[in-house]
Amino acid sequence: MALETLASTIGVSLKTELPGPEAKKILELDARFVSPSYTRSYPLVARRGTGLIVEDVDGNCFLDFSAGIAVVSTGHCHPRVVAAVQEQAARLIHMSGSDFYYENQARLAEKLAAIAPGGNDRRVFFSNSGAEAVEAAIKLARYHTKRKRLIAFTGSFHGRTLGALSLTASKPVQRSGFGPFIPGVSHTPYPNPYRCPENLTPEQHAVECAQAIETHLFKTVAPREEVAAIVVEALQGEGGYVVPRPEFLRELRRIADDSGALLIVDEVQSGMGRTGKMWASDHSGVVPDIIASAKGIASGMPLGATIASADIMTWPPGAHGSTFGGNPVSIAAALATIELLEESLIANAAAVGCHIMEQTANWTARYPAVGDVRGLGLMIGIEIVSDQAEKTPAPKLRDRIVSDCFAKGVLLLGCGESTVRLSPPLIVTIEQADFALNVIEEVLKNLPTS
Numbered sequence: 001m002a003l004e005t006l007a008s009t010i011g012v013s014l015k016t017e018l019p020g021p022e023a024k025k026i027l028e029l030d031a032r033f034v035s036p037s038y039t040r041s042y043p044l045v046a047r048r049g050t051g052l053i054v055e056d057v058d059g060n061c062f063l064d065f066s067a068g069i070a071v072v073s074t075g076h077c078h079p080r081v082v083a084a085v086q087e088q089a090a091r092l093i094h095m096s097g098s099d100f101y102y103e104n105q106a107r108l109a110e111k112l113a114a115i116a117p118g119g120n121d122r123r124v125f126f127s128n129s130g131a132e133a134v135e136a137a138i139k140l141a142r143y144h145t146k147r148k149r150l151i152a153f154t155g156s157f158h159g160r161t162l163g164a165l166s167l168t169a170s171k172p173v174q175r176s177g178f179g180p181f182i183p184g185v186s187h188t189p190y191p192n193p194y195r196c197p198e199n200l201t202p203e204q205h206a207v208e209c210a211q212a213i214e215t216h217l218f219k220t221v222a223p224r225e226e227v228a229a230i231v232v233e234a235l236q237g238e239g240g241y242v243v244p245r246p247e248f249l250r251e252l253r254r255i256a257d258d259s260g261a262l263l264i265v266d267e268v269q270s271g272m273g274r275t276g277k278m279w280a281s282d283h284s285g286v287v288p289d290i291i292a293s294a295k296g297i298a299s300g301m302p303l304g305a306t307i308a309s310a311d312i313m314t315w316p317p318g319a320h321g322s323t324f325g326g327n328p329v330s331i332a333a334a335l336a337t338i339e340l341l342e343e344s345l346i347a348n349a350a351a352v353g354c355h356i357m358e359q360t361a362n363w364t365a366r367y368p369a370v371g372d373v374r375g376l377g378l379m380i381g382i383e384i385v386s387d388q389a390e391k392t393p394a395p396k397l398r399d400r401i402v403s404d405c406f407a408k409g410v411l412l413l414g415c416g417e418s419t420v421r422l423s424p425p426l427i428v429t430i431e432q433a434d435f436a437l438n439v440i441e442e443v444l445k446n447l448p449t450s
Helices: 003-010 020-033 080-092 102-114 130-143 163-166 203-217 244-261 328-359 393-407 430-445
Strands: 046-050 051-058 061-064 122-127 151-152 184-190 227-233 264-266 290-293 304-309 370-376 379-387 413-415 419-423
Touching: 003 151, 003 430, 051 151, 061 393, 080 328, 102 122, 102 304, 102 328, 122 130, 122 163, 130 163, 130 227, 130 264, 130 290, 151 163, 151 290, 184 203, 227 244, 328 370, 328 379, 328 430, 379 393, 393 413, 393 419
Parallel strands: 151 184, 151 227, 227 264, 264 290
Antiparallel strands: 046 051, 051 061, 122 304, 290 304, 370 379, 379 419, 413 419
């Protein structure tokens, strides 16, 4: 089927130049009044969304393969999520779960405890975002262990609030000008199979990176008896959609157990079915002590959740709280979202993700700019390089690919130094996936040869 015909079939339609006349007006207003700290890859001014289709203010319709940074897990404005939000908003919007009780807050906590790795022996703290979920995890780990040090990984992204930013080590711009950070944080390399040393297998590299905590950090800057927690992404998101071998998390679990530290797994982007399982850590069979969740948990409504073993979450009333965290409307959206995930969307993420990986399996052979395609479920990264043999990152080329795909009706985002991320809503169909891949291929074919 021709690309134009397929575009029409799935609802992609470009009616104006980009940006269109109405979009230009908003861009001018934004430039005058909105913080310049936001990162915008291209001039999309969204007006409405349905499923995977986003319409801009000029009536142009795009296929969203970013899901609002992996947030709208059930697609834009899923009818069941919208109905849950509307019904709850008409009944009760806010009372503050820190000072009063909500029935559905308890129901959602019960559900999250049941689906968290390790079974029902869990408790949940609700917040508004992934960064807040990480902040709560930091405080809880320090409170429980009575230790102060934390270990994180290079390439990691855990948020931009000060505690979470102290763990983040993804891009210099995210940290520049904001120090000093919270003390006691040490970073160590995250294993990237794509950049594995030639003398090691990816599995050996994964184990070696984990063991660097014992062989280096414990013996130099982070005495083992002072380490409260090892904080890690089960699959690095902002750092480049890097998928470690299962041995990595398993070895971290052993090291945490041996040293008395807690294992905090950041599942803000990788959780909620994104990788074809409820949690990315499920792929390795590892049970974290604490999980930080957000993004796809409420399919567009602001919600974060810090999930911990009941014997760890023992802090007293007043030790931590949130005025808006776990508000009734977001809780209603989350309950509807998890129901949809369990019914079919996690399985769909696994199936369509497998299809995408099969369709892109020969891209490194066909396209010189593609150094690697990697991922789990619908969390897939395409590494863009200027030299395949040297694995030389090509960030400007990556940005051009993302921009050119926008001009053809597909919304993508970059991550890492030079990776294109594919993170569509979990309702994506094979037909929609094929359209997005065809657009990316068309862009790759038309890249300059030198």
